[in-house]
Amino acid sequence: xxxxxxHYLLHILRERDCFIPGLDMVxxxxxxxxxxxxxxxxxxxxxxxxxREVLTFGPISVLPSCQRKGIGTLLIExxxxxAGKMGYKAILIYGDPDYYSRFGFIKAERYxxxxxxxxxxxxxxxxxxFPGALYGCAGRFQVDPVFSIDAxxxxxxxKQFEHKERRDDLPSQEHFRLLSSKQRPRFTE
Numbered sequence: 001x002x003x004x005x006x007h008y009l010l011h012i013l014r015e016r017d018c019f020i021p022g023l024d025m026v027x028x029x030x031x032x033x034x035x036x037x038x039x040x041x042x043x044x045x046x047x048x049x050x051x052r053e054v055l056t057f058g059p060i061s062v063l064p065s066c067q068r069k070g071i072g073t074l075l076i077e078x079x080x081x082x083a084g085k086m087g088y089k090a091i092l093i094y095g096d097p098d099y100y101s102r103f104g105f106i107k108a109e110r111y112x113x114x115x116x117x118x119x120x121x122x123x124x125x126x127x128x129x130f131p132g133a134l135y136g137c138a139g140r141f142q143v144d145p146v147f148s149i150d151a152x153x154x155x156x157x158x159k160q161f162e163h164k165e166r167r168d169d170l171p172s173q174e175h176f177r178l179l180s181s182k183q184r185p186r187f188t189e
Contacts, residue, residue, distance in 0.1 A: 006058075009149060018144040019040050022086060025078065027074065034062060036060070038057065039091075040056055047138050054091065054092050080103065080129065088129060089134075090128050090130075090133045091126070092141050094124055097179075101125075103127065105127045106125065106126060108125060108126040111138065113139060115183075118187060119183040119186065120184045122179050
């Protein structure tokens, strides 16, 4: 889908039980918000029948004029520490391994964790906040249904803002599509 829907996701996510207010952070510069990160609860549906609560973050954003200045890094590093202090054991995200590896994320496939449809995908990344937190939980990562955006509802929400061109040809969009398309089955016959 051209454009983005993260602003609409933020609007509806904050009303859900999965939302974690203590991990909803903003970065400010001269009293202006220049970045944010939001966390929510997610699940690991383990092959052994166990369900484990984990975290996911996103959206994370930094104003384009403020990118490459360490703001995103500070948001991620600060909230990783807070999440651990709050007792959360692990964070799983969909993102670029080349970027998120600097924060300690590795491919979830190394823990035998895949997507809800039992696929390994390079974009699925995992980080243990405590050593061994993901041990013995091969299975599927599942986010809250709020992340399945209703396109019509998002479009209706957008009507209250100034019109912006929706694009789907940006390099970052193409890169993520490529990462997401590299799927492998968790189980082979």
